[in-house]
Amino acid sequence: MEQLKTATTDKTTFVLDHRVSSIQKQDSGFIVDDEFWVKSIIIATGTGSFAPKKFPLQLDTGAAARIHYFIKNPQEFANQTIGVFGGGDSALDWALELAEQTGTQVGLIHRRNEFRGLESSAQRLQNLKNVEVLTPYLPKSIAIRNNQLDVGLKLVGSTELIHKHFDQIIVAYGFRSNNSFVKKWGVNISNSQIAVTSEMKTSVPGIYAIGDAVTYPGRVPVIGLGFGEAQIAVTAIMRSLFPEKTLTIHSTSI
Ligand SMILES: Cc1cc2nc3c(=O)[nH]c(=O)nc-3n(C[C@H](O)[C@H](O)[C@H](O)COP(=O)(O)OP(=O)(O)OC[C@H]3O[C@@H](n4cnc5c(N)ncnc54)[C@H](O)[C@@H]3O)c2cc1C
The missing domain is CATH 3.50.50.60 (FAD/NAD(P)-binding domain)
Known part of the structure; x- marks a missing residue:
């Protein structure tokens, strides 16, 4: 044997x-x-x-390659536009790390106005010029346009839909x-x-x-x-x- x-x-x-x-x-x-x-x-x-909770939209291969559940090297996201999805400490920590350490442009998207993660982290993010906090929004559509992810975000409780463009997305919805x-x-x-x-x-x-x-x-x-x-x-x-x-x-x- x-x-x-x-x-x-x-x-x-x-x-x-x-x-x-x-x-x-x-x-x-x-x-x-x-x-x-x-x-x-x-x-x-x-x-x-x-296993990580998955991004809730159907993804083709091209889009799937730009969605991340684990980050080994934050520098790989440097100087890009990154969408971070989630409202817990992982989402806040990654948004902070990318925005403060790598000069990344960050969109932080959460389905509620309040974050579950540390209030001081949420406050720090609100004060950073390269971070856009988008709440309460849910992802509704995703496609690749002009070599970026075009993500449709629906304002919770309304029919309003906005589109944001990211090079890559980090999903921190928990496990x-x-x-x-x-x-x-x-x-x-x-x-x-x-x-x-x-x-x-x-x-x-x-x-x-x-x-x-x-x-x-x-x-x-x-x-x-x-x-x-x-x-x-x-x-x-x-x-x-x-x-x-x-x-x-x-x-x-x-
Ligand atoms: C926060 C917290 C506090 C707790 N406090 C207490 C306490 O005070 N007192 C108490 O009595 N109990 C407590 N518990 C409960 C206790 O931890 C569990 O009852 C106990 O650990 C269960 O033991 P287990 O061996 O069944 O599972 P686990 O300890 O979860 O071990 C399962 C192992 O199997 C491995 N595994 C899974 N899938 C595979 C696979 N396919 N192949 C190989 N390996 C695999 C996992 O990696 C893991 O190492 C607590 C639990 C938590 C979450």
Whole structure:
């Protein structure tokens, strides 16, 4: 069995910094990411993987290439006209950084008049000559014209539509997390969480789930419960793999 980035003890193989993306069921176990063969699986992905909330308009390839959710180097936006969408601290921080450090012309667009981010940051932005604060506006259309993004912005609560032109856009609408990716492994979910039995079994025999990833009546998202569920899942797996063995259920060394 070939392994990626492993640190192995006599009992356990650790695979760190590895995002699991594929699980294929075999007769006697599972193949994980085409590299690891295992008999049973415990999913403990918490509230799931995080992804940025997307810009809410249909984008063609050209426009999509100019929309950013992460910024590695602010200097890449220097001396351009940048639209920053959002009202939280990330939106305010990026607008400030670009306007103050890189001389960028910034349009800050938010759907409410009040910002969720620090009031002092919002105030600083209002006082900068190279920042235009546009509230309360929502993006309604987008197209590339004259090598710029032409964005239609609708004034909330009215039919007024204005057009602003940006070289690029930064979207800071926050992040969404969910566990729906487990559906491709055949695991059933309920309200973005994994449905389990009282033995932490999922809908796929051999795949168990624990922690904040799971749901059942009365569950609360706390650390202690996850530890207990791990014990339940391991016991259920041991009983299934070694039905002939007598397990010392109360021992923490199972
Ligand atoms: C602000 C805050 C305060 C809290 N305070 C408390 C407290 O005081 N007491 C308490 O008991 N609880 C508290 N909690 C809740 C507690 O943090 C959670 O119940 C606990 O962390 C859940 O543990 P978990 O292992 O299920 O998930 P997590 O701790 O979320 O771990 C899930 C891990 O899975 C990884 N992962 C996700 N998808 C994949 C994938 N495809 N492949 C590989 N890895 C993946 C993630 O990167 C993450 O490392 C708090 C939570 C928050 C947000």
